[in-house]
Amino acid sequence: MSDDDQELGITESKSHNTGEWYAEVVRKAGLADYGPEGMSGFIVTRPRAYAVWERLQGFLDAKFKDTGVRNAYFPMFIPESYLEREKDIVEGFDPEVAWVTEAGTKELEERLAVRPTSESIITPYISQWVRSHRDLPLRVNQWCSVVRWEATETKPFFRTKEFLWQEGHTAHATSEDAWNETMTRLDQYESVYEDFLAIPVLKGQKPDHDAFPGADTTTTVEALMPDGKSVQGATSHHLGQSFAEAFDITFSDAEEDERTAHTTSWGLSWRALGALIMTHSDEQGLVLPPTVAPTQVVVVPIWQEDTKDDVLAYAEGVADDLEAAGIRVELDDRDERNPGFKFNEHELNGVPLRIEIGPYEVEDDELTLNHRPDGEERVEDREGVAETVRDHLDTVYAKLYAAAEDTLDGEVREADDRAGILGTLGQHGGYVKTPWCGDEACEEPIKEPMAAEIVMVPFENDDPLVGDGVDDDLDDGSDGGAGHGETCAICGGPAERTAYFAKSY
Amino acid sequence: MSDDDQELGITESKSHNTGEWYAEVVRKAGLADYGPEGMSGFIVTRPRAYAVWERLQGFLDAKFKDTGVRNAYFPMFIPESYLEREKDIVEGFDPEVAWVTEAGTKELEERLAVRPTSESIITPYISQWVRSHRDLPLRVNQWCSVVRWEATETKPFFRTKEFLWQEGHTAHATSEDAWNETMTRLDQYESVYEDFLAIPVLKGQKPDHDAFPGADTTTTVEALMPDGKSVQGATSHHLGQSFAEAFDITFSDAEEDERTAHTTSWGLSWRALGALIMTHSDEQGLVLPPTVAPTQVVVVPIWQEDTKDDVLAYAEGVADDLEAAGIRVELDDRDERNPGFKFNEHELNGVPLRIEIGPYEVEDDELTLNHRPDGEERVEDREGVAETVRDHLDTVYAKLYAAAEDTLDGEVREADDRAGILGTLGQHGGYVKTPWCGDEACEEPIKEPMAAEIVMVPFENDDPLVGDGVDDDLDDGSDGGAGHGETCAICGGPAERTAYFAKSY
The missing domain is CATH 3.30.930.10 (Bira Bifunctional Protein; Domain 2)
Known part of the structure; x- marks a missing residue:
């Protein structure tokens, strides 16, 4: 387009x-x-x-x-x-x-x-x-x-x-x-x-x-x-x-x-x-971690006619240094677009880090960096730009991971009966963790009204539970994650396992 | 298998x-x-x-x-x-x-x-x-x-x-x-x-x-x-x-x-x-240039019981050095196979360079190298093994290219009438180069009896001939490779182009 x-x-x-x-x-x-x-x-x-x-x-x-x-x-x-x-x-x-x-x-x-x-x-x-x-x-x-x-x-x-x-x-x-x-x-x-x-x-x-x-x-x-x-x-x-x-x-x-x-x-x-x-991603568009982003850094020069040559030369030097260090960088020196348009476009396209360079940056031998996920802005020295950018890219990755981890941590809830499972899923979504007997029939009373199902049964001590019919020698008799003595949230029988109910894609 | x-x-x-x-x-x-x-x-x-x-x-x-x-x-x-x-x-x-x-x-x-x-x-x-x-x-x-x-x-x-x-x-x-x-x-x-x-x-x-x-x-x-x-x-x-x-x-x-x-x-x-x-490839099996070979070098240690430890340690050191230098190397230290079997197997599988290491090599701080395409054997110093191996891999590539180029050079022949084209293709195969009017009808008298066709029309001065109907502005009037004034080998009309006849896959 x-x-x-x-x-x-x-x-x-x-x-x-x-x-x-x-x-x-x-x-x-x-x-x-x-x-x-x-x-x-x-x-x-x-x-x-x-x-x-x-x-x-x-x-x-x-x-x-x-x-x-x-x-x-x-x-x-x-x-x-x-x-x-x-x-x-x-x-x-x-x-x-x-x-x-x-x-x-x-x-x-x-x-x-x-x-x-x-x-x-x-x-x-x-x-x-x-x-x-x-x-x-x-x-x-x-x-x-x-x-x-x-x-x-x-x-x-x-x-x-x-x-x-x-x-x-x-x-x-x-x-x-x-x-x-x-x-x-x-x-x-x-x-x-x-x-x-x-x-x-x-x-x-x-x-x-x-x-x-x-x-x-x-x-x-x-x-x-x-x-x-x-x-x-x-x-x-x-x-x-x-x-x-x-x-x-x-x-x-x-x-x-x-x-x-x-x-x-x-x-x-x-x-x-x-x-x-x-x-x-967010309402500005795509967000990509620096690990996968085709372009990790975009350098946007900001000039008036009288500062154009200096700003462009400085920006090119920065882009060259980053490229030489193996960082995937793009210099956006298009004449026909203003900086605001460029900012929006690179945000839409998921570039994790933006470097803005105007006359002040040139004068002070500095750079203004802007993180894609949250717009955090930082001014850094021009010297050692490759190392600085690497640090910021690591920070961007860590921010993205932490945000996703926060969400996940808050979205695992427990319930121990059918009403609790349905109520929790209906109100919050996310995962509902519950003791389960292991029988498919006990998934139905949740699946039928809610279109939620058991998406995962956690390992215990990293050991998977073994399927029926073969390899019984590997089944060490562990209870597959459910606490000993617990009862299935649906049928009340002995709970062999822990089930994670969720709606799913 | x-x-x-x-x-x-x-x-x-x-x-x-x-x-x-x-x-x-x-x-x-x-x-x-x-x-x-x-x-x-x-x-x-x-x-x-x-x-x-x-x-x-x-x-x-x-x-x-x-x-x-x-x-x-x-x-x-x-x-x-x-x-x-x-x-x-x-x-x-x-x-x-x-x-x-x-x-x-x-x-x-x-x-x-x-x-x-x-x-x-x-x-x-x-x-x-x-x-x-x-x-x-x-x-x-x-x-x-x-x-x-x-x-x-x-x-x-x-x-x-x-x-x-x-x-x-x-x-x-x-x-x-x-x-x-x-x-x-x-x-x-x-x-x-x-x-x-x-x-x-x-x-x-x-x-x-x-x-x-x-x-x-x-x-x-x-x-x-x-x-x-x-x-x-x-x-x-x-x-x-x-x-x-x-x-x-x-x-x-x-x-x-x-x-x-x-x-x-x-x-x-x-x-x-x-x-x-x-x-x-040849009658020992696959031959691959070092550029594409999954394994570029195989190190084959040759030992008796009393020399085994020394030979293996030396061979491992060589393989480690090559790997550290980014060369794709395999150490074949299998016990159950003798060196002769290993030689044959790696030849079959197209490993371009073999390094043999026995007690003599260990004693003299040397290596015996063997080129896959022609079996040429060379003794080299252990020191600087990575550089030595790189040189030999380059030599192997050059040998393969030269052999293929020799074949090609000898297999482009000329003919200027139908009998000559058919006779040359029948006797030698390869390419027969001939003046051609540009008409498909003049391919038939060769294609029909011989299943050979015009596989290529060379560029003149790197310029392709332009297809009919469009882009005539690009057709500079050059005669497309045929000498001026020549006549088509089949119909005798003016030869617009040079055709390379050959049988093809």
Whole structure:
């Protein structure tokens, strides 16, 4: 969009109309456009948002590679017969699959699913590649897009029919190794949110009835949005042996006995961008932590005709120093725009730090710095500008994180009966923590009237609760977070676990 | 695949059965597997090949970003009605399109094409984003996969129904700007081949009748494969105004007059990996230039029981020094394999440089280095190992490039009549350079009996020949490479151009 047409500033209220406010930020900050006619649910990811995604990829991919993961690429289509080989997968995804049925002028003999997730095509290859215990662990990951044809309303990055993500797939000799893998990836996802996106998360597992299709246990990082809803930030699944059995991943162990492998899968999607935009942004527009911002610092020279040369030369020197220090800096020396317009525009676009340079700064060998999240203004010496800017960028990150942490801390409440849960959710939103028997039936009396559900069950001592049916040796009999002797808030039976109820995206 | 099952070494002959030899290298070096049953034409890209693709992406993407390109992501589907809006695109790609017709349990109202290329969905958005001449040039690029349902035999990386690529799309105020863009990208593609993949290329344009659908002119880099066939290494298209008109990209110029933009598109696919594998590899397996090799150096310690500790400690020190210097090094200290097996395995997998360390090397404070392409062995001092290794890696690159350049130089021949062209192609393969009138009809007498075609028309003085119908102001009347006064080798008419005939992939 041309500058001329760009309306700066957001008209919707973040606190009152969060959904409309979010859509307006996404559009005005040039993050995404809606798909073409006939393709509702699809979005176009514009360069500003894609650049953030690339930085996130770089951060996470480096962690993956440091911990034994290798990237690969598998076909985007899955033959229907492959999808059907793991029954939970087909039941879980069939209603959402986009099907290729024709190619060129011919009808295909077998329908091909556009991948909704790739277990069903990756696992058979892992099965070919694994022969001996020496081939394990085997880890592959791919960065790609997947398609899930959901009928709900489009919300860029949160709900789209096609989305970008990474999906990792691993095979291991033992269930314990697979558990360790599952938790390694979950910890890396936590780090993406906390160390890179400035968003604190809650770590735990999904209730068994809400696990990934075919998984023993699904672990999750949950982030709280400003409207009191929870976002599933990324998930890491211990798949047990269901896929290994369906696709026959066996290996000979050190004693030459044939055994079946244990697998995991784990994924983080561009929903992380949605959480990022929604958590930090405000009514001036996009707010980005310096870690992910394509432009970290904008230098805005402020001149009159008689001071122009001096101010510009000084501003260029500052920008050059910052660039040489590896800081992502932009010098906004456009003639046709006044400083006020530039301030608003860079605020809309989420530049974390602004440096204003006018004749007074030049005269005093100083800089005026302005923090994006709160407008705090500070005057600093010109000397050592790179180090000064780094400190301010760190401060900006810390402010964003602290604000999000404050919100989260205030939004975890307790309740111990149905009325209390419903009342607390209805009045405040956020999370309501309650003792729970572990039965899906006890989620219904909350889910039905309130559209809230159990989004997370915390780990106890970092140990996930083990799913039904397998790996009982790993279930150490702990009570999964609920205090001993407590009773389920709904049915009054013994409370095995602690449940976090919330509305969710 | 487990080491136990890995057959080392290639059984097919590169010179006699190039196709089979290539397929064997791809399989045994763990580069790609074929797609599942029911999905012939698809491949699985395994980590060793994908790591090379990632390095190539990094090299090219940095060049793009340095020259004003921003990455984005557009939907993978294109509504049929959009595909139909540019008539050449729909004619060119319709026979190869995979169609999504059902989603979930419903039939779609309009068929969606899985993108064969994205002009038809990107151009309408560019049209929305461009309002004023100040919005130009506008450049976006995406790294993604596309699908073209070709019926020909699968050849991993050369011919696959789905392939990975990048596609750049730009809009400009003038035809000249669009030309400059077209040539900037072509030069960057040339650099990928020559400076990164160690493959010399010929730069030129496709005959007009073989241009990209809807393009004014398609420019190309062509690489010669060892079996004498040419590979189209990447293409950069001056699209003229056909897409801008079909999708209405207009802008107001400095005088506030409305004008139509000029667009380009340009793409490089994983075919570059195919060319890389085929050009350098040999009958020991994969050969990779150090620029792209996931592992640049392997250190193989050679010990007896009594020397093991000393040799291993020394080898670890060498590997540590190399790693600290940023060299991608692997220490192969596996107990269960002997050095001979390790040598063969790393040769198969394309590690450019091997360092052997035994008791003699330890005693003399030396290293024995072995170059992958030709087995040249050199003894060097332990001191300054990082610099020494860098020099050797440069030498290895230079050897690979020189060998490929020698081949190319010997494979460009001239002929000035039909019998000469056919005879030369039949006897030698390679390129046959001949005067040509510019008429498609004069390609037929070669194409029909020989399956060879005009793969390239060289530029004269770096100026492309301009397509018919538009931009005649840019056509400077040069004769496009053919000597003045020459006659077409086929029809005897005036020769406007020089044609390079070749068989091609």
